[in-house]
Amino acid sequence: MNIELSIVMPCLNEAETLAVCINKAQSFFERENINGEVIIADNGSTDGSQKIATDLNATVVNVPQKGYGSALRGGIEAANGKYVIMGDADDSYDFSNLMPYVIKLREGYDLVMGNRFKGGIKKGAMPFLHKYLGNPVLSFIGRLFFKSKIGDFHCGLRGFSKEAYYKMELKTTGMEFASEMIVKSSLKDLKITEVNTILSPDGRSRPPHLNTWRDGWRHLRFLVLYSPNWLFLIPGLLLFIFGIITSSFLLFGTVSIGSVNFGVHTLIFTSGFVLIGFQFILFYGLTKVFTVENELLPKSNKYDKLFKLINLEKGLIVGAILVIIGIILSFSAYFDWQAINFGDIENTSTLRSVIPAITLMLLGVQVILFSLFFSILGLKK
Numbered sequence: 001m002n003i004e005l006s007i008v009m010p011c012l013n014e015a016e017t018l019a020v021c022i023n024k025a026q027s028f029f030e031r032e033n034i035n036g037e038v039i040i041a042d043n044g045s046t047d048g049s050q051k052i053a054t055d056l057n058a059t060v061v062n063v064p065q066k067g068y069g070s071a072l073r074g075g076i077e078a079a080n081g082k083y084v085i086m087g088d089a090d091d092s093y094d095f096s097n098l099m100p101y102v103i104k105l106r107e108g109y110d111l112v113m114g115n116r117f118k119g120g121i122k123k124g125a126m127p128f129l130h131k132y133l134g135n136p137v138l139s140f141i142g143r144l145f146f147k148s149k150i151g152d153f154h155c156g157l158r159g160f161s162k163e164a165y166y167k168m169e170l171k172t173t174g175m176e177f178a179s180e181m182i183v184k185s186s187l188k189d190l191k192i193t194e195v196n197t198i199l200s201p202d203g204r205s206r207p208p209h210l211n212t213w214r215d216g217w218r219h220l221r222f223l224v225l226y227s228p229n230w231l232f233l234i235p236g237l238l239l240f241i242f243g244i245i246t247s248s249f250l251l252f253g254t255v256s257i258g259s260v261n262f263g264v265h266t267l268i269f270t271s272g273f274v275l276i277g278f279q280f281i282l283f284y285g286l287t288k289v290f291t292v293e294n295e296l297l298p299k300s301n302k303y304d305k306l307f308k309l310i311n312l313e314k315g316l317i318v319g320a321i322l323v324i325i326g327i328i329l330s331f332s333a334y335f336d337w338q339a340i341n342f343g344d345i346e347n348t349s350t351l352r353s354v355i356p357a358i359t360l361m362l363l364g365v366q367v368i369l370f371s372l373f374f375s376i377l378g379l380k381k
Contacts, residue, residue: 315371
């Protein structure tokens, strides 16, 4: 008979709890009359975990590359089931109560996430920082950045179809694997849902492999890097627009707010805001092309329109125009300087020509260089 469900457990020295987890999973198969298998993705155990698994008729897959994500990818790819449910082998999740996951998978959902905050977190099952800071904050960022409705991004018990797993095209090897699965599923418009899950204290006497700050940072870094809109585009647009508006006012004279006067020296800073914001926007474009062309992010219709809107020829023309305008303003400032026999410039009107001249020339050069590099990145397309 074809295997319907594979339960995959990553394992690194889990001898204390592995047998309990395997027995629960196998009793679940028997009780619910499910044709299933237990896969132990061993990541280099030295405590006899492999023998425990084989004695209990579980399949052991040796994964030499270290890391939580590496172990799971090795186990999932070796699984024969139509559906896969993954969970830690520390007895913190109840493998005898997986029917809510199976029901949702049979209904056609691509990814079924557990939610420990709705299901219940038993006393001592989750550290204070993880419960009230780490998980809620990272889950909120994930929902905000990727328009996901998942309430618990880091629940270790989750199910998915094998077909959906290959659509996700997962790349990471560490703890951020958990976030990548939800992010990729959201970006690829896979069908996602949640079920309530109870988290119990793990049954091990040793500390967990999870490192609060290191692994928390890896999750946060992953979420930010996979959302160039929030990292580059939105901050860049805000800074660029603010710089343009404030510079426009200061070009015509000093602006007073109460007893504070903003003049030509402030114009230097606002012009800097324009340049910095524009650099952020350009970097967003380069990051978007790089991540899509290297299959880190899925290609969208907007991406194809981007290449129609921006190309090398248009970029060179726009950049050249900006540089020429900057040169014309520079000549205007030069003639003002010549009118005072190249002496000390005390008239701020000259600086109001010099500053935008330099700003426009720098913007023009940035556009030209961006267009060249943008075209190089998109050569494959």
